[in-house]
Structures are given as C-alpha cells and as structure tokens.
Amino acid sequence: MLRGLVEPNHQKLSVRRHCELLGLNRLGYYHEPAGESAENLELMGVIDRIYTDLPFYGSRKMAVELSQLLGREINRKRVQRLMSQMGIEAVYPKPNPSKPCREHQVYPYLLRGVAVGRVDQVWSADITYVPMPQGFMYLAAVIDWHSRFVIGWKLSNTLDGSFCLEMLMEALAGGRPEVFNTDQGVQFTAQAFTTALEQAGVAVSMDGKGRCLDNVFIERLWRSVKHEDIYPRCYASVPELADGLGRYFEFYNHRRIHQGLGYATPASVYHGYQINDR
Known part of the structure; x- marks a missing residue:
C-alpha cells in the first residue's frame, strides 16, 4: 500500500530517503506488500469525506x-474495520461508555x-486520516485554543505514538501551555506523552471518550x-503532501482570517500584533 507513495524518479529524494520517511524496508519496496485493496482505499477516501462533515456517524x-452514495450494498463490518484502520470513531454529545487502554x-x-x-x-492535539491515491497517511497537530494558531504538526504512516511525542517535544521547545487537552487515544494516554507534559509543568486534560465538543x-x-487543501489538491506522494501542508499551515496561521477572532489571523492573535503592523 505505501509502496505506491514512493517516487523512484523524484529529483530531490532517493528511494532510500522515501523509504525512511515512510518507515519501509528499502528491499521490501521492490515487493508488493499485503495491504488494503484499491477498492478499500477508495472507500476509505469516501468515509473520510463523510466523517469530516458528519463526525457523529458511526x-x-x-x-x-x-x-x-455508491449504489451498492456496503457491509457494516467492512466499514467498522476500515474506520478502525483509519483511527476514527463516531463522536457523541454524551460520554461513550467504551473504555480506553487499561x-x-x-x-x-x-x-x-x-x-x-x-x-x-x-493547547490541544489530535490526529486525522489523510487519504492519498495509492495509500494514506496520518496527520497530527497541536493548536492553541484562544488564537487557533497551529503550534506544530507531524505526518506518519502509522498510528504509533512516537510521532505524536516528537511533535509534542518540538512544540514544548517553543512555549508552554497551562493546560494540554487531548482525546483518550492511546497515543496521548501513553506514559511517555503524559510524563513529558507533567515534567514541563503542564496540566493534562482529556476529553470524555467520544465527546464532540471537548476538542472543537x-x-x-x-x-x-x-476542504481547503487536501481534497482539492489530491496529493500524489508523501513529499508533495508534506510540502503542501507546510504551505497551507503557513497560510492558515499568517494569512487566513477568522470571524471568531474578529477577522484577525491566528498568528496576529498568538503573537500579539495587528495584521497591518507586520
């Protein structure tokens, strides 16, 4: 599945570097690995679009x-498995009785x-699924609640918690929130993640599992x-995705005005300057 994201003729990144970024064995790149079918990848892309607009859909x-939408029967168990693979579940206005990792x-x-x-x-952090033509990635971000400023972000090809911890450490290197809020995902309840926050003197807050308003x-x-970048641009490779997201978050922080901020940008609120003062 991830093999298709490697660009053998990329001008700047070698096959070896592609494999390092994707967590692939370079020798394994030349063999077709077991993974999701093209049909399932297409379904996951549609699920992502629906979930982005209707996150309360189980x-x-x-x-x-x-x-x-597709005009054919889609088995619920298949959808359950794909949603689990994507790392998503329905959010509810009341706590979900399911329990996190014991x-x-x-x-x-x-x-x-x-x-x-x-x-x-x-500050708060979360992870979202990013569909791609021949695979998918996961995107994590840290945001300041008051200003909507994106403090940091990371891409990963797995839901392993190490990329979230790396993102956290980079964010903390530039500042400290009073409270850090996340959901109850295993990446954020992991001891290494919560210990890093506590050692930095940050209070740890976690949403009620499945709540839609706690991390709005x-x-x-x-x-x-x-809707503004990933879907319309349909990035074909990981380097393209990373470069594109870098440009988008720069735009989001420094140029995209928000009605809720009095038509200021996140950066102007976070750093305390007026747009016309820059």
Missing part, C-alpha cells in the same frame, strides 16, 4: 450512507465551564485543511 449510518492512566477533563481568554492557556477547535481545523 459504522451503521456510515454503511447506509456509503451504500446510498494500561494507561486517563486524566479528567479540566476545561468544563472554563473561559479560555488568553494565548498559551490551553482542532476538529474545525481538520475540516478547514481537508
């Missing part, structure tokens, strides 16, 4: 929606009723980046 409604400590949600009115008061600002970020 596998049952998703299967019905897919069947209606081996990881879950922290309380600290932001209920809290007015967020200054930068670096609350980063959910809005995902809708923006997908």
Whole structure:
C-alpha cells in the first residue's frame, strides 16, 4: 500500500530517503506488500469525506450512507474495520461508555465551564486520516485554543505514538501551555506523552471518550485543511503532501482570517500584533 507513495524518479529524494520517511524496508519496496485493496482505499477516501462533515456517524449510518452514495450494498463490518484502520470513531454529545487502554492512566477533563481568554492557556492535539491515491497517511497537530494558531504538526504512516511525542517535544521547545487537552487515544494516554507534559509543568486534560465538543477547535481545523487543501489538491506522494501542508499551515496561521477572532489571523492573535503592523 505505501509502496505506491514512493517516487523512484523524484529529483530531490532517493528511494532510500522515501523509504525512511515512510518507515519501509528499502528491499521490501521492490515487493508488493499485503495491504488494503484499491477498492478499500477508495472507500476509505469516501468515509473520510463523510466523517469530516458528519463526525457523529458511526459504522451503521456510515454503511447506509456509503451504500446510498455508491449504489451498492456496503457491509457494516467492512466499514467498522476500515474506520478502525483509519483511527476514527463516531463522536457523541454524551460520554461513550467504551473504555480506553487499561494500561494507561486517563486524566479528567479540566476545561468544563472554563473561559479560555488568553494565548498559551490551553493547547490541544489530535490526529486525522489523510487519504492519498495509492495509500494514506496520518496527520497530527497541536493548536492553541484562544488564537487557533497551529503550534506544530507531524505526518506518519502509522498510528504509533512516537510521532505524536516528537511533535509534542518540538512544540514544548517553543512555549508552554497551562493546560494540554487531548482525546483518550492511546497515543496521548501513553506514559511517555503524559510524563513529558507533567515534567514541563503542564496540566493534562482529556476529553470524555467520544465527546464532540471537548476538542472543537482542532476538529474545525481538520475540516478547514481537508476542504481547503487536501481534497482539492489530491496529493500524489508523501513529499508533495508534506510540502503542501507546510504551505497551507503557513497560510492558515499568517494569512487566513477568522470571524471568531474578529477577522484577525491566528498568528496576529498568538503573537500579539495587528495584521497591518507586520
């Protein structure tokens, strides 16, 4: 599946470097690995678009929606497996009774009723699925709640927590929030992740599992980046995706005005300057 993302004739990146970025064995690149079929990758792309707009759809409604859109029956169990592979689940207005990994400590949600009115008061992080023509990647980001400023982001070909920890450490190198909020995903409940926050003197907050409103600002970020960049550009390779996201987040932080910020940009609010002062 990831083999198709390697560009043998890329002017700047060798096959070896492509494989390093994708976590592939270079020798294994020359063999077709077991993975999702082209049909499943297509389905995952459609699921991602539906989920981006309708994150409260579980596998049952998703299967019905897919069947209606595609004009053929799509099995619910198949949809459940693909959604699990994508790292997504329905979000609800009430806590979901399902439980996180028993081996990881879950922290309380600290932001209920809290007015967020200054930068670096609350940061949050999340992961989203990124469809590509011959595979997929995962995108993680850290955002400042008050300003909507994207503090940092990372791409990975797996849901392994190491890329989230790397992103966190880079973000903390440039500043410290009072509270860091995430969902209860294993990447964020991992001891290495929570310990890094506690050692930095940051309070750890976690959403009620499956709640749609506890991390609303980063959910809005995902809708923006997908509808404004990922979907229309349809990046064909990982280097293209990384370069394109770099340009988009630069635009998002420094040029994209937000009605909720009084038509200021995230960067102008986060760094405390007026747009016409730059």
